Amino acid sequence: MNAAPAPFPGGRTLAHHKAAPLAQPIVPAPRPRALNLPLHGYAGEPEPDLEARLQVQPGQRVVAGELLLAHQDDAHPALHAPLAGVFTGLHRCAAPTDPWAAAQHLQIEVATDAEPVQPPDDAPADLDLTGVSATDVIEALKRCGVVGLGGARFPTAEKVRHGQGAVETLIINGVGCEPYIACDEALMYARPRAIILGARLLARALAARRIVIALEDPVADAHGSLVTRLNDDLQALGPVDVEIDVVQVPERYPQGAERQLIQTLTGQAIPHHQLPQSFGLLVSNVATAASAFDATIHQRPLTHRVVTVTGPAMAQPMNVYAPIGSAVADLIELAGGRPDDNARWVLGGPLSGQPIHNLAASIDKGSLCVLGLPEESSSARQSPLPCINCGFCVSVCPAQLLPQQLFKLAQHGQHTEAQALGMMDCIECGLCAEVCPSHLPLVDAYRHSKDWLRAQQRDERAQQRAKRRFDARQARIEKQQSADQARRQARAERLQSQAAAQSEIEAALARARAKKTGPHSPTESGKTGKTGESGDKGNGGDPAT
């Protein structure tokens, strides 16, 4: 499994620009004044049952690592306070990349004496993992709010629970997603043993038999080979019950994307409507593996992550160990950039990242990189020209779609047609926009279209639910009415015979007399009403006699 048997289609080899931030070890972020922890489920939907899940009151003091938002279900992970301070409440602030949306944030005013958290040390070589069960791992993942740190923020506990028993091979993804983004490499240099042990814990929870750690090793010449380091640590950690391989994959964007990585490693192309689990595979990021280790062994909640702050606009590109909720501007200043510069700030990589509209906005668990590109290098600023159907985008698309056709459909609002052509399979890698000679904003159009389609699907589900409930109510009312009808008819038939009617009237009179002699109580009026009703019915029967 060393050579790539069947590389994924499309893709491109790009200059990696990763050496500068990797020149120094991970830097701890200094104490910020306040933290704004963004609240949104992994799919960007509003958090449900916010009041019920909130564990702290506004004005309450919190300590570092304190639970702020309880884990609700597997799709809505827990959230913890990264630093000590005062919880000031819920605030609606702008999201970093979306100038139109305002997301809810939990705000913490950080205490003046709060110590910045240092990046944790690597795991000791003699750690014993025996006695940790699969349930322990899953519970720890839930409790500590571990989510996929490769950008998707999918709750790891849910991913593991769904993959349990079905996964043969766990792939640990250390392939840097994009040029400039070096947070995964930095973590592999800093904590290789934590990654290996975390991978073993995840494999145990999944009952997987095999672990493959895949990486590109882009700066092996300058900083030493990661493959060698990881292999040395594997030796040091001793023999284990699972087979662990370290595989170097060729540098080719988007090699770090889940399906593309699987195709390179196994030759298996995962059809778009299926999950890797169906093929006995599961991909997890190296940072996720490390935080699974922290959560299970040290009960350390996921409150910090490594963010690469880099790009030509930074004087000193670096990897920052930043608390979740740090402001983007603070990170830029730390790396020697100037937030008031006329640079093009991007959250994420140069291809699939999104422009930052609000530098005061904060990072979340899925923020990999803050990138500052000089204004002139931004191709998005060049005015778009009409599509000339050159087909460059088709040849680089790793998902084998027709980018130019999807773009036209999205721009004309024909989203359903775009879906039929596989719009939802787009991984937003950004290669099509990169190679487009007309500088068309292809990925922006896809994001619009995909958001539209997701909203549409949500509305359709709501409609179907409303229809079901309406039908059920209608059926219930009909049933009630027919039951009433039947009762009335039965009564009318009973009153057909004179003797029956007479005895009915007498029984009603007897009931009324019994009530008159009975004690007066607040329920009297209700009973009188009832008596009157039966009297009415009796009268109704009279004309028949």
Next chain:
Amino acid sequence: MDWVFILVSAALVNNFVLIKFLGLCPFMGVSARLESAIGMAMATAFVLTLASVSSHLVMTYVLVPLSLEYLSTVAFIVIIAGLVQLTEQFMRHTAPVLHRVLGIYLPLITSNCAVLGVALLNARQHHSLVESALYGFGAALGFGLVLVALAAMRQRLTLADVPKSFQGAPIGLVTAGLMALAFMGFTGFAKL
């Protein structure tokens, strides 16, 4: 061999729409959407094939023995109208949405000159029963082919940057004209 010849000739070489210019009304009218074009193509194929067979039967066993050949046009129109009604009833039952979508164009198959044209050409060229059926089916095949092709192109054209005065029917007619030019390339492959 002759039969294949008839089929190919009716479908491509002497395409009823693009070479003989028959049946242009549904060709332009129903080609805005691919689904309705496919429905129309199938309905027309059904009517065309049955119409050529039954008109042949009526011609051979009723009109010729009674030497009423001069009535052929009227008789064929009656037969076609009946068949269209049959198709409509059938479609109303099985595919009501398609029935709604095709709307007025479904009864208008009656006045589709391609249908009457096939029946009359069959009579004039003294085709046998099988030849009539093949000729009708080939004509239907050709009609469906160009109709669906034009609908697909018009659907793609909705995304194109068409000048305002050409949007809609004009660009559709230009496209149909270019298709006709392309179909002229088949000329000489077969005569009939």
Next chain:
Amino acid sequence: MSMGLGVVVLVAMVAIIVGLLAWLGQRFQANDTTLADEIDALLPQTQCAQCGYPGCRPYAEAIAQGEAAINQCPPGGQAGVDALAHLLGVESLPLNEDHGEHKPPMVAVIDEDRCIGCTLCINACPVDAILGAQKQMHTVIADECTGCELCLAPCPVDCIDLIPAPRPSIRPRPTTDPSIPIRVAGA
């Protein structure tokens, strides 16, 4: 003679065909339920009855039978009318404002301090999205509420409000000038 024969033959043909069609017409009854299903799938299922029919399904059936116009559904908006026109292959109409104006999706909220627990709104709700009992405070299940406004009128203390439903944001379409960039010299 030949003329008479021709007339006889034609009349006979017409008679045979008409008879055949009449028989088939009885065999194949028109099938409007599938059409109503397809129409119903396009309606927003708010069950608000603003169209004049007691729910989306009855309105769909009315459209299928050609009794109702396609532009009577305010929650569906112009997009809904266009979708219906597309399905039925007819010209689209402007939304009929007599039945109400199009509003963004709403959700009902009960002011729990003012609610007296009369259960009138519970009976009015077409999708059973209000929970509560006699003399107990009521509440709206926000996920199930369609924003139909049917609970507003029955409430004796006017304690129900409609607020815009929370929705995930849709990132905007990028603006591109679609025209071919030809510039006239000197212009």
